[in-house]
């Protein structure tokens with residue numbers, strides 16, 4: 001059941017918020033502590049102005065509330081305006097005011113959500129909880145992990161542990177913060193009775209519109225296959241939109257979710273248990289995931305980076321779809337790369353896949369980098385890996401001297417692999433000394449913005465250009481094929 005949690009200063013604002021999310025939630029929760037004058041509000045208007053499941057959420061510091069305030073909550077419960085009341089606990093034993101309010105709720109047919117927010121879950125599932133949770137009530141856990149070291153045990157001991165349900169009890173959880181995001185999206189899939197959401201751009205939880213439109217929440221079942229992307233940060237990634245749209249168009253029962261991961265060890269001890277079927281891997285984990293692979297394709301070993309993992313019961317297989325993602329758009333312009341001369345600007349992580357792909361396909365490569373030593377070691381490494389003859393890959397600096405090397409080299413292709421020109425560095429040009437003749441094809445891996453300053457300059461000189469988003473899309477197409485065994489429905493993406 002999707003619940004929209006609203007924290008506003010008046011009930012009128014609550015209604016406005018509900019209106020703007022209409023059709024995206026099954027029920028809502030009003031946080032009484034954010035209302036400026038709760039005692040002056042027209043509470044009866046809730047029955048007239050809202051529909052769906054109604055939850056009243058009481059303040060966290062319940063123990064320190066004055067008696068008249070507690071009395072006010074009591075009256076609210078007696079008016080039967082809500083289906084449930086959420087009572088927050090610091091510990092998991094009812095005492096004093098909690099007990100009183102629970103009794104009132106139960107005698108007026110209002111269910112109780114016992115909301116527990118504690119850091120140490122080693123005692124979970126709290127055997128004595130059996131004594132206090134009635135059939136209508138829900139045991140709710142609020143978790144806010146600071147990273148995967150904390151989240152790993154929470155997933156193992158709390159989220160994947162279904163003991164509470166075997167007691168005939170309903171349980172729900174809300175994992176707040178960036179690390180909790182995938183578990184918010186997957187909460188019902190993982191057995192949470194409620195899926196708590198926040199209004200759009202008001203955090204700390206996923207909003208219900210994204211849940212429905214991006215993650216197709218209503219069609220998730222416990223059998224839905226899980227895919228995702230790991231990185232840090234990763235919540236801005238467009239990959240979930242792309243993959244989920246593909247599953248939807250082909251009627252595949254799968255979902256793709258971003259996992260912000262700061263520590264791979266606890267993540268990989270949980271991943272097969274979720275169970276995850278496939279993962280895209282992005283910065284900063286492309287190199288460090290290699291040690292979790294039982295098998296890797298050649299390009300992964302050659303490049304030293306892996307951006308795709310496919311899980312089976314027995315193994316994790318690693319692929320590098322960046323190489324193909326780069327080559328496919330290039331092959332539209334040059335069906336054969338063999339014998340072409342390619343200038344590569346930059347010698348960092350991104351350049352590795354590019355230099356490998358170009359040299360493997362038979363191109364001659366000139367790598368220019370600000371730090372020449374890095375270009376030299378990349379050239380030496382790829383030369384060795386691909387057993388290239390001397391002179392196939394040459395190197396130089398990214399300055400006037402480099403520009404005169406380019407004059408002699410006369411490249412057919414220029415590939416820009418640095419982060420220059422990428423948002424928020426739109427004004428940067430990695431190689432102002434480079435003069436475009438107009439015959440070269442110029443490929444910039446930066447995709448935000450789509451047209452960099454460097455590409456604009458190339459276009460103005462008459463060059464054919466290839467945008468970075470083409471590589472991004474094509475690497476994802478191969479991932480989709482590896483994950484699902486099906487070709488991505490390309491008609492969903494126009495003009496790339």
Ligand code: ATR
Pocket residue numbers: 345346347348349350351369370371374398417418419420428430
């Ligand atoms: P990535 O994985 O995105 O390639 P990286 O491994 O840090 O990131 O590599 C960044 C590349 O961009 C390097 O080639 C870097 O040059 P240096 O090796 O000299 O550091 C290059 N780069 C970054 N900022 C640059 C700038 N302002 N001008 C020129 N090159 C730049």
